[in-house]
Amino acid sequence: MKGLVFPLVALVALQILAMVWGIESDNLASPVSVLQAAWTAALDGTVLTAASHTLSTTLGGLAIGGTLGLLLGLLIGLVQPIDRLLTVSLEFLRPVPSVALIPIALLIFGLGYRMELVIVAKGCFWPILIMTRAAIRGIHPRLMEVSRMLKLGPVARIWKIFLPAALPRLFVGLRLAAGVGLTIAVTVEIATNPYGLGYAVMFAQQSFRPDLMFGMLLWIGIIGWSFNAFLLFAQNRLFGRAALVGARS
């Protein structure tokens, strides 16, 4: 509850400030007008259209980049020689920021859904790759030995030991990647791509509508936060009492 005090006080103070000094202008808007703009944007469908573009790109990129990351992560996690062989290449590729690929994607795909998708996929690829590898590495050696003593075949080993043991961490990776994906999608939209939530904010800014700009930012906040909260909820739900031990180790 204490947590609500600060934002409420700040908003009220801003509102009073706005009313007393009249700071409303091309640059600033009072909290009340921001809320009004946010409400209107929700009613006239602006938010829905923008959010569905941004979220579908995020999920699509997550699916593509996540799958690739998972596969490569499993490969380098399970087969050490491949991991060692790829070290240098991966260490060189990893620091290339996703936004640096915007121009390349732009060159190849032009503006639109595909270029954003590719960049989001690239962004989601790394956290999943790294978490998958760490998850496999984090499996206690004793479990490997148990599977050896029981003479489990390679498929049974992956299916019955490695995947379930790694699953809690894999989901953490998925959650991180989803957050990264959303951030990147919005960033691409702000930087170049004229679709989605990010562009809605830029558009409001360029048409001198600070109320709408802050309103859309508010929506980005709400959507991003709910997205995150949903994934956290799913994580706790999916990995209840059984897997908590595994997640900790």
Added chain:
Amino acid sequence: MNKNTTRTGKILWLLASLAFAAALIAGWQLIANMRLISPVFLPGPDRAFDAAVTGFESGELGGKLLLTVERMIYGWVLSSILGVALGTLIGSSALARSYFGPTLEFIRPLPASAIAPIAITLFGLSNASVLVLIAFGTIWPMLLATIHGFAAIHPRLTEVGHVLKLSRLETIWKIALPNAVPDILASMRLGLTISLILTIVGEMLMGLEGIGNSILLAARSFDAPNLYAGVILIGLIGLVSNLLLDMMDRRLLRWRPSR
């Protein structure tokens, strides 16, 4: 197996790994030479390298590189100082933590780039605007890590402070801050990555001279070699800064038991 052979083993693996990277580049060259992908989209590494060399010889690329790195570092340093200072203020008081913590946690997952339109609104398309964007977009990890470092201090250490009758300032300086250092360093690493991203975004958005802007312009004019050269340079900035941070970590965290 003894220590010697494991060390030579390591070196051999490193060489193999380098060879593999070289093979990848060679594969790239081959794909480009065979024109499996149109050279408009994918120039060979040779052409990208030539473009970089030409760019550096004319001094143009070097200048842009410097500008970008400068922005990134300014923004990062600024946000680190602000983040740690603000984090200390909030973190050292349980009361402040309970009032501000939730708001900060709410803001944290938001895309840092969303600050860009605000910065442009307030400061226009300017250098100051980019700095504000970088500093405020990058501040969150440092701020939250510092607060967390204060919150996660072991009660035994606080008691040591009490027993030794340290003043509040001394407790912060001698116990709480050092305790938060590992967290802060980890967050500064993340911060540097974000700082580079926001520098690129900022340059693209505000059309400021720098590598970020130059790759966007290269893409618009279908100048693939310069585009790829720029992207590789940005990757190198990330790589080198990470290596430097690694070195810093190792110096500052020597007291920690190695994991």
Added chain:
Amino acid sequence: MTAFDQASARKLKNSEQLFTGTEVDKGMKSAEPLITFRNVCLDFVGRRILQDINLSIGRQEFVCVVGPSGCGKTTTLRLIAGLLQPTSGEIVYNGKPVREPARDIAVVFQDYTNALLPWRTAAGNVSLALEAAGVPRTERPDRIAALLEKVGLGNRGEAYPSELSGGMQQRLQIARCLAQEPSVLLMDEPFGALDAMTRQHLQDQVLRIMDQSGTTVFFVTHDLEEAIYLADRVIALAPNPGRVAEVFDIKLPRPRNQLTTREDPEFLRLRRKIFDFVQESEA
């Protein structure tokens, strides 16, 4: 024999005579050993851990291994399991050198928490071994129930390992090993982390189960009394590098009993003897 041994032997002469009358005949067991160590040496990162181990273990024999911490008990056990390969020499099991884990050798690991699958229930953990052995799905529930019953977990089949006490988790691991229907059971300080009461209870359970199934047991422990209580033979290892220092034959009557066996003069004599030996070798 050391002078001390002779002295204690004299002191215990009386009881020894008593004991000879009740000696159990081990002659029934096959003469040809099941497991043989031939000049086994093992190096880790250039350090010699095991030096020239020669050992044979008979069918249905219960062998306990004692020795100071770090002397190579676990390592010896892992060699039999096929989890490690010797640097030189060989381990022969059933007439063939050990190259990899065998399906009929089971290991009860010391750290049961890590050796159980936390995401599977107790029944699921036992099931894993049956799945690995290709037991048809329809047969599994009955066998799982029987195995859990055997280790006294009959009503905890649906519990997750994290919901079981340490002793229960260890019993669960034993149940999973029994599901393998092993010819050889390797146990690495299985009861080390348990309290005295639980430990005694589990010792008797293991003895009973072994008696029923005729499994050969290789049992590592720190606890000399536990070793004497359980074993047909106690092998004492000496450290740096690990080697066999002494082998003690335990000729206590079976079935054993926590009260009477531990009060048996022969038990006390052996305890004294092995204790003195270990003290001496550590000095």
